[in-house]
Amino acid sequence: MPIPESDVKWVEEARLGFWEQLYVPAMIDGLKTTIGHIFSPQVKTEQYPEQEPKMPANYRGVHRLNRDEKDRVKCVACYMCATACPAHCIDIVAAPAPAEWADREKYPETFVIDELRCIYCGMCEEACPVDAIELTTLYDLTGLSREQMVFDKEKLLSVFDQTTKAGTDPVRTRAGRLSVASEAPPGQ
Amino acid sequence: MPPFNPVYTAIVIVALVGAVLGLCAFLTLTERKLSAWMQDRVGPNRVGPGGLLQPMADGGKFFLKEEVIPDHVDKLFYVLAPAAAVGTALLALAVVPFGSTVAPPDPVAVTAPAAGGPTPVETFERQQAEYRSHFSFVLNPGLDIGVLYLFAVGSLAVYGGVLAGWSANNKYSLLGALRASAQIISYEIPLGMSVLGVFLIVGSLNPERIIDWQTAGGPYWLLLFQPLALFLFMTSSYAEASRLPFDLPEAEQELVGGYHTEYSALKLGLMLLSEYVHLIAGSFMLAVLFLGGWSLFGLESVSDDPIVTAVLRLLILCGKMFALCIFAQLVRWTIPRFRFDQLMNIAWKVLLPLALLNLICVMVVKQMGWPLVVLTGTSAALVVGAGLFSVWTAGSVTNPKRKVVKLPAGVPAGVTYAS
Numbered sequence: 094m095p096i097p098e099s100d101v102k103w104v105e106e107a108r109l110g111f112w113e114q115l116y117v118p119a120m121i122d123g124l125k126t127t128i129g130h131i132f133s134p135q136v137k138t139e140q141y142p143e144q145e146p147k148m149p150a151n152y153r154g155v156h157r158l159n160r161d162e163k164d165r166v167k168c169v170a171c172y173m174c175a176t177a178c179p180a181h182c183i184d185i186v187a188a189p190a191p192a193e194w195a196d197r198e199k200y201p202e203t204f205v206i207d208e209l210r211c212i213y214c215g216m217c218e219e220a221c222p223v224d225a226i227e228l229t230t231l232y233d234l235t236g237l238s239r240e241q242m243v244f245d246k247e248k249l250l251s252v253f254d255q256t257t258k259a260g261t262d263p264v265r266t267r268a269g270r271l272s273v274a275s276e277a278p279p280g281q
Numbered sequence: 282m283p284p285f286n287p288v289y290t291a292i293v294i295v296a297l298v299g300a301v302l303g304l305c306a307f308l309t310l311t312e313r314k315l316s317a318w319m320q321d322r323v324g325p326n327r328v329g330p331g332g333l334l335q336p337m338a339d340g341g342k343f344f345l346k347e348e349v350i351p352d353h354v355d356k357l358f359y360v361l362a363p364a365a366a367v368g369t370a371l372l373a374l375a376v377v378p379f380g381s382t383v384a385p386p387d388p389v390a391v392t393a394p395a396a397g398g399p400t401p402v403e404t405f406e407r408q409q410a411e412y413r414s415h416f417s418f419v420l421n422p423g424l425d426i427g428v429l430y431l432f433a434v435g436s437l438a439v440y441g442g443v444l445a446g447w448s449a450n451n452k453y454s455l456l457g458a459l460r461a462s463a464q465i466i467s468y469e470i471p472l473g474m475s476v477l478g479v480f481l482i483v484g485s486l487n488p489e490r491i492i493d494w495q496t497a498g499g500p501y502w503l504l505l506f507q508p509l510a511l512f513l514f515m516t517s518s519y520a521e522a523s524r525l526p527f528d529l530p531e532a533e534q535e536l537v538g539g540y541h542t543e544y545s546a547l548k549l550g551l552m553l554l555s556e557y558v559h560l561i562a563g564s565f566m567l568a569v570l571f572l573g574g575w576s577l578f579g580l581e582s583v584s585d586d587p588i589v590t591a592v593l594r595l596l597i598l599c600g601k602m603f604a605l606c607i608f609a610q611l612v613r614w615t616i617p618r619f620r621f622d623q624l625m626n627i628a629w630k631v632l633l634p635l636a637l638l639n640l641i642c643v644m645v646v647k648q649m650g651w652p653l654v655v656l657t658g659t660s661a662a663l664v665v666g667a668g669l670f671s672v673w674t675a676g677s678v679t680n681p682k683r684k685v686v687k688l689p690a691g692v693p694a695g696v697t698y699a700s
Contacts, residue, residue: 098690114671115664117512123615131318138323 148230150264153213155231156206156244157252159224166250167225170199174217174226182210183217204246208234218263227263229256293420297374305557306336308606315607316614343550351449351543358448363544363551366441370558372434376427376488377565379602380418380595381575384493385425386411418595419489427486431566432473435521439465441555442530446540457539460621461530465521467625471632472517475510478643479503479570482653488566492574496581502573506653507643509660511571513636518563520628522556525613529621564605565598572601626679631667638663 112118139146148154159167170187188202218227229252236242244252256262310325310332317324325332350359386408391401399407412423424430439462446458480486482503483494495502504511520527531539538544541552568574575581575594584590619627642659671678 103685109672109676111668111672114676115668117664120612120616124611127319127611127615130321131315134318135321136323137321140323 146232148232148261150230150262152230152232153215153228155208155229155234155252156211156217156249157227157229157256158204158246158249159227159253160250165194166200166204166246167223168201168204168221169197169223169225170201170204171222173220173222177216177220178211179214179216180210180212182207201246204249206244206249208242208244209239229263230261231256290420297379297420298371301371301374301558301561302554304561304603305554306340308557308560308610309339309553310336311607312610312613315610319614340550343547346546348546348548353450354543355448355450358444359543360548362441362445362448363548363555365444366438366555367551367558369434369437369441370555370562372437373431373558373562375420375434376424376430377562378417378419378488378492378569378574378598379565380598381415381581381591382417382419382422382489382492383412383415384490385423385487416591417489418591418598422489423487425485425487427488428476428480428491428566428570429486431562432469435472435559435562436465436469438521438555438559441552442540445544445552449540449543451543453536453538453542454540457530457532457536457542460532460536461523461540464523464527464529464624464628467628468517468520468527468632471513471628471636472521474633474636474640475513475517476570477636477640478507478510478656481640481643481647482506482656488569488574492569492576495573496576500573500576500578501653502576503571504573506656507571507639507660508657509635509639509663511567513632513639514570515567517628517632518559518567519609519612520624522559522563522609524556524560524609526616526619527624528618529624532618560606560609561602564602564609567605568598568601572605574598577601623679630678635663635667 161167168185170185172185172187175181175183175185184203184205184207185201186203187199190197190200194200213228215228218224221227231252234242313335314324314332316322325335328334328338350356386405389401389405389408417423442461442465443458446454446456446461449455479491483491485491485494491503519525523530531541533539536542541549544552575598577597581594581597582590584593639660642656642663646653646655646659675682
């Protein structure tokens with residue numbers, strides 16, 4: 094659809110006056126600005142290794158597996174996250190839940206995430222029906238080998254312990270309990 | 282001319298080249314720090330206290346990196362180019378005074394000696410002995426060709442770029458080299474033309490004599506009489522050194538690295554070094570020609586001790602040079618780069634006519650015997666006149682306007698049609 098003629102505004106280039114044509118005053122103006130910045134710098138740089146950034150609570154970093162009140166893994170091994178994962182980095186082996194776990198039929202015998210394949214899209218935490226898997230604000234994920242970067246269930250649960258202790262829970266839950274952000278909006 | 286003393290000259294060469302190369306290294310640090318502060322960043326701050334050892338790290342990196350010579354280059358000229366660039370840049374230092382100097386004696390007219398008086402030869406030898414008794418802080422004292430040599434060597438600088446660009450057999454390099462040659466040759470002319478006035482006023486090309494003229498009988502810095510020439514010379518010398526408002530030859534945005542695209546390791550380092558050497562030599566010349574050399578409002582002769590005075594004058598002149606280098610860096614991070622047509626227009630349509638008119642003013646003033654203060658007025662008048670002329674022509678001299686064709690009524694905007 095072409096733009097109607099009435100919407101087109103022709104803008105003429107501003108004519109430079111005598112002062113601008115001299116060029117030097119404009120240069121001095123520019124120098125004033127830059128030299129002013131030299132003597133009163135407004136540096137906002139974070140000195141990274143010494144000064145750690147504070148990540149927003151909805152940052153998508155390393156995964157964690159949440160625990161419930163009885164310190165059991167919350168996951169019910171439904172494979173929703175593994176199905177939703179576009180990078181196929183989640184590998185779950187389900188097993189029948191122990192008899193004393195009355196609230197579920199299955200639990201994950203192994204739960205392995207390849208952190209190198211993961212693209213940190215957050216689809217797994219959206220897919221999870223019991224808010225068991227979440228992305229935390231841990232951003233500095235490093236390792237010396239590929240094997241180290243494949244996180245098993247214990248490692249993922251330890252991430253939960255670590256982040257809960259540090260008080261950096263993700264926005265969806267608070268230490269495994271649902272937070273305000275995940276509640277249904279009022280009126281539904 | 283004083284006799285040539287190889288030992289003395291060798292010592293001065295080593296000291297001067299060492300100092301200049303060291304200063305080049307630290308100018309890269311000031312460059313990065315200044316730009317960082319201007320842009321509200323921190324700048325290099327990890328190597329040494331406050332990043333002070335960063336130049337060492339950079340230099341070490343240039344030494345240790347792999348030296349890649351691509352297969353498709355013309356090997357001889359490819360290897361020769363960095364040497365040509367640095368060599369010609371360093372040659373300029375041969376005539377640059379960097380501390381206390383005295384003017385060489387005038388030539389002695391050969392006339393019949395008065396009865397009992399000294400013969401012309403005796404007078405000449407006495408004057409030379411007196412001149413030699415002063416320690417001159419210049420590599421080649423008493424060289425009458427002086428600044429002319431500097432311009433001759435400065436023009437050779439273009440060979441480094443052209444050789445590099447041509448031998449690299451690469452389109453980016455070639456474009457950079459073409460731009461470098463066009464720019465440097467164009468700006469040679471206003472560069473030389475702007476200081477002709479100084480030579481006319483002083484009556485010598487010898488930098489020592491030019492300093493002497495400015496210091497004898499009070500600080501008559503040529504800045505006072507030739508402010509326009511100072512400005513033109515400074516602008517042209519930035520263009521000669523490919524400093525930023527004029528750094529078309531190595532425009533990173535368009536040409537990867539310009540003529541040094543194909544260079545790596547120490548050869549790249551030499552290419553970058555040569556620009557800083559140009560900047561230092563240009564700043565020295567600026568300080569010598571226009572800012573009174575080693576004089577600074579009487580500070581240069583506070584002490585009676587000759588050694589203290591020599592050190593003081595060395596510090597004053599080098600301080601002026603360093604301040605001018607810093608100023609060039611401030612300008613670099615303040616003014617946006619010119620387009621290539623603007624670059625050429627400025628050289629040929631603004632700087633060159635202004636330099637010529639300034640030269641004519643000097644000629645007239647000298648011929649009429651008017652006081653030199655008149656030249657200050659003519660400089661200001663030329664600047665104002667140029668501004669008024671630009672207003673009158675609506676800036677169309679340096680920036681020719683393209684005609685804006687409005688679409689005829691009824692044709693929707695955004696539709697192009699052939700007229």
